[in-house]
Amino acid sequence: AQSVTQLGSHVSVSEGALVLLRCNYSSSVPPYLFWYVQYPNQGLQLLLKYTSAATLVKGINGFEAEFKKSETSFHLTKPSAHMSDAAEYFCAVSGYNNNDMRFGAGTRLTVKP
Amino acid sequence: GAVVSQHPSWVICKSGTSVKIECRSLDFQATTMFWYRQFPKQSLMLMATSNEGSKATYEQGVEKDKFLINHASLTLSTLTVTSAHPEDSSFYICSANLRAARLRELTFGQGTRLTVV
Numbered sequence: 735a736q737s738v739t740q741l742g743s744h745v746s747v748s749e750g751a752l753v754l755l756r757c758n759y760s761s762s763v764p765p766y767l768f769w770y771v772q773y774p775n776q777g778l779q780l781l782l783k784y785t786s787a788a789t790l791v792k793g794i795n796g797f798e799a800e801f802k803k804s805e806t807s808f809h810l811t812k813p814s815a816h817m818s819d820a821a822e823y824f825c826a827v828s829g830y831n832n833n834d835m836r837f838g839a840g841t842r843l844t845v846k847p
Numbered sequence: 848g849a850v851v852s853q854h855p856s857w858v859i860c861k862s863g864t865s866v867k868i869e870c871r872s873l874d875f876q877a878t879t880m881f882w883y884r885q886f887p888k889q890s891l892m893l894m895a896t897s898n899e900g901s902k903a904t905y906e907q908g909v910e911k912d913k914f915l916i917n918h919a920s921l922t923l924s925t926l927t928v929t930s931a932h933p934e935d936s937s938f939y940i941c942s943a944n945l946r947a948a949r950l951r952e953l954t955f956g957q958g959t960r961l962t963v964v
Contacts (some may be wrong), residue, residue: 770955777853777940777955778891824890835881835953839890 736761736827740838748846753812755841757825760806767808768826769799778824784808795819820845849875851943853956860931860963868926868959870941876921877943885938897924931963
C-alpha cells in the first residue's frame with residue numbers, strides 16, 4: 735500500500751520568497767511520485783514527476799522537487815514565488831500502473847504581494 | 848499533449864433526478880479511466896476505476912448502484928449519479944491512463960461541479 739502525507743495544509747509566502755511544500759511518502763514498492771497543481775474549479779495539472787531516474791526533478795513554472803529515499807520525502811520548491819503560483823498543490827504516489835495512485839490532503843499556497 | 852475533456856463543467860439538478868458526466872480522451876486511447884470525488888478544501892478521493900469493456904471496480908464505501916460507470920469505448924467513460932441528493936453535491940474529476948506511454952501517466956479532466964438542490 736502507498737500513501738503520502740503533506741505537512742501543512744496552508745502555506746503563505748511573500749512574492750519573491752522561496753516556496754517549500756513538504757511531502758513524505760510511504761510505499762512498499764519503488765514509488766513513482768508526482769506533484770499536481772489545482773486552480774479553483776479546475777482539474778489537476780501535472781507539475782512534475784519522479785520515475786526512478788534523476789533524483790532532482792524539474793517541472794513546469796520553475797518548480798522542482800528532490801527525491802530523498804533516506805528521508806522518504808519529495809518536497810516541492812520554487813526559488814521565487816509569483817502571485818500566479820497561488821493554488822492548491824497535491825502530492826501523489828503510485829506504482830507502475832498508476833492504478834493505485836493516492837493523493838495527499840493538499841497544501842494551499844497563498845502568495846502575498 | 849494528451850487531453851481529457853470532461854462535460855459538463857458544472858450542473859445543477861433537482862433531488863431525485865439523475866445526472867450523467869462524460870469523460871473523453873481526445874487524442875489518445877485510454878484503457879483505464881478513474882473517477883474521483885473532491886469535497887471543498889479536501890483531497891481527491893478515488894471512487895472507481897473504469898476499464899474499457901468491463902465492469903468498473905469501486906472503492907470501498909462507494910455505492911455502485913448510486914454511481915453508475917460505463918466505459919463503452921477507449922475514449923469515453925461516463926459517470927451517472929442516480930437519484931441524486933444534496934449530499935451528492937461535490938466536485939467530480941476523471942482521469943485517464945495514457946495507453947501508449949511506457950510509463951503510465953494520468954491526465955485529468957477539468958472537473959464537474961455538481962450541485963443538487
